[in-house]
Amino acid sequence: MASQLTIPIVLGWDISDLRRCGSAMLEAARTLDFESVAAGKRHEQSASYFVGKAGNASRGRGHTDRNDAVITSDVIEAMAKDLNSFADQLHSKLGIIRETKKEVDGSMWDLYVTDEGTVKSRKSDWETFRQYMWYGGGTMVALKNLMITAYSNRISAALTWVQRIDAEGSELYIRNIEQLPRRVKEASxxxxxxxxxxxxxxxxxxxxxxxxxxxxxxxxxxxxxxxxxxxxxxxxxxxxxxxxxxxxxxxxxxxxxxxxxxxxxxxxxxxxxxxxxxxxxxxxxxxxxxxxxxxxxxxxxxxxxxxxxxxxxxxxxxxxxxxxxxxxxxxxxxxxxxxxxxxxxxxxxxxxxxxxxxxxxxxxxxxxxxxxxxxxxxxxxxxxxxxxxxxxxxxxxxxxxxxxxxxxxxx
Incomplete structure (x- = not known):
């Protein structure tokens, strides 16, 4: 990460582009697979009219090209699935942060979420004690701090996961490219x-x-x-x-x-x-x-x-x-x-x-x-x-x- 991710930053993300990209990659992989297999079959059927060493060499090269294309299709499909998986998980974690922040903002304890993801109260424990004195002030203070801890842990866990994916997800996703055939790599x-x-x-x-x-x-x-x-x-x-x-x-x-x-x-x-x-x-x-x-x-x-x-x-x-x-x-x-x-x-x-x-x-x-x-x-x-x-x-x-x-x- 170039800088630490904060709650305002991650809640401002629009991951719909990730989903669209994943869908486009899946469609491209399927098209490549279909067309390469079809082309390979047509090439193999040329034996009856394209004979001799040149024909055999052409069919051999066509077979290699088809295999490289099929492997490339598999790599693109794997990348698309990883991207879709990251998008789904990001959607889930951002949903947790968003819903927890909503609960915090609407709580009875006058709480708020900092940009770093911790939960704090706008009132001191003494102010909370005085406000709820007739309902058991000490108990209410303990309950408030318990809720602060619970909210903070929930947001922290989700934000930590998001930060890790932001830092490491690209590498995990891009590792698929290593599986491309040697000739595809060299030609690219x-x-x-x-x-x-x-x-x-x-x-x-x-x-x-x-x-x-x-x-x-x-x-x-x-x-x-x-x-x-x-x-x-x-x-x-x-x-x-x-x-x-x-x-x-x-x-x-x-x-x-x-x-x-x-x-x-x-x-x-x-x-x-x-x-x-x-x-x-x-x-x-x-x-x-x-x-x-x-x-x-x-x-x-x-x-x-x-x-x-x-x-x-x-x-x-x-x-x-x-x-x-x-x-x-x-x-x-x-x-x-x-x-x-x-x-x-x-x-x-x-x-x-x-x-x-x-x-x-x-x-x-x-x-x-x-x-x-x-x-x-x-x-x-x-x-x-x-x-x-x-x-x-x-x-x-x-x-x-x-x-x-x-x-x-x-x-």
Whole structure:
């Protein structure tokens, strides 16, 4: 989430567009399935008049195309069903919030719901006691506070679910795209004309995790962190990220795990300072020069502290979320590798020296950014969004408003 969701925000949502989108996707999936199967049958029936090697090759290609189309239809249908499911659940949770807020507003206790979802009373307990003194003031105060707790818990549970879906639902939904056939993926992605960038786009891809994300740290690791004085809020990690953290725990101890968790924050802060000093747009921290700096510096720090092998394992595991846009994945994996090289070349550099090395690499064009605009800052069509060398004008970079079809994983 870009910012915390509040009650006014979520109650202002209109989820009817989600339902319409789901219906349109289901219809498209069924049409694709029907037409591809029908076309496949006609192709197979050509054996009587289209003979020889050319005919057999054509029917073989037609069979492959039909299978790819059927699989693509299944992927679209799965995405539509997930979208419809999220819409149904959102409708239910928003209904709970809406109805509970209505009960709160109409209660006898003069209650109200804050934007954050907690329930409060406009009257103090003493005022409530005095108002209901002749009906057992203490009992009425206790009843009011009991209702406040009940209402707050009901709204909080629903809002927490909505916040989680807002943060994680897109990833869960988009993971379906990973199931597209390899040829469909490759045909859906435009490749740069620059051979160097084309190689980066094709080769700097990693397969998505085959398991759903899990909360980390929890259980024993959370207890060890707490005992060592480290406070960490659990968040969703890929299975491979968790495995890397467990390896770090076994080899370097719990303090190394805590330190590894802090490095992304340090890298982001340094990237924000770099963007501000360079007078780049704040959005540059996402897919622009600031983002390149963040990934390079983060990996350089990890390499200095934990070695290049573990840094590569963890940084690559971080990119294994489903449905990652291929340009973004290539950019991050390539810049991660550049950062590890800088960290290996300068193992004893202090943070400022390391930052300067990162900036030098970016200015030389060694890193990769995503070009989403022309040199005048005018957005280009979606199909023209592509990776570019980091000496591209910063005004031409930015974060694409799309997920994109992922390329097959290589690393």
């Amino acid at each position: 992605v435009a490749v740069p004309l620059d051979p160097h960038l084309a190689r980066i786009l094709r080769e700097y891809q990693t397969p998505a995790s085959t398991k759903p994300p899990r909360l980390f740290p929890v259980g024993v690791i959370a207890d060890l962190l707490s005992a060592a004085g480290h406070k960490m809020t659990p968040s969703f990690y890929t299975e491979e990220e968790i495995s890397a953290m467990e390896t770090l725990l076994r080899t370097q101890g719990i303090d190394a795990v805590a330190q590894a968790e802090e490095l992304p924050k340090l890298a982001r802060s340094a990237a924000e300072a770099y963007v501000e000093e360079a007078k780049y747009a704040k959005g540059s921290v996402n897919d622009g020069h600031g983002d390149a700096f963040r990934h390079i510096y983060w990996n350089a720090l990890m390499t200095q502290k934990f070695g290049p092998e573990w840094a590569e394992q963890y940084a690559t595991a971080h990119e294994k979320t489903g449905g990652n846009m291929p340009q973004r994945e290539a950019m991050d994996l390539y810049n991660n590798e550049l950062g590890r090289k800088i960290g290996e070349l300068h193992p004893n550099a202090d943070p400022n020296e390391l930052k300067n090395k990162v900036i030098e690499a970016i200015n030389r064009g060694d890193a990769v950014v995503i070009r989403t605009k022309d040199d005048n800052g005018v957005p280009v069509p979606t199909e023209q969004i592509q990776i570019a060398r980091s000496n591209t004008p910063h005004i031409a970079t930015g974060s694409p408003r799309a997920h994109g079809v992922p390329l097959p994983g290589v690393r």
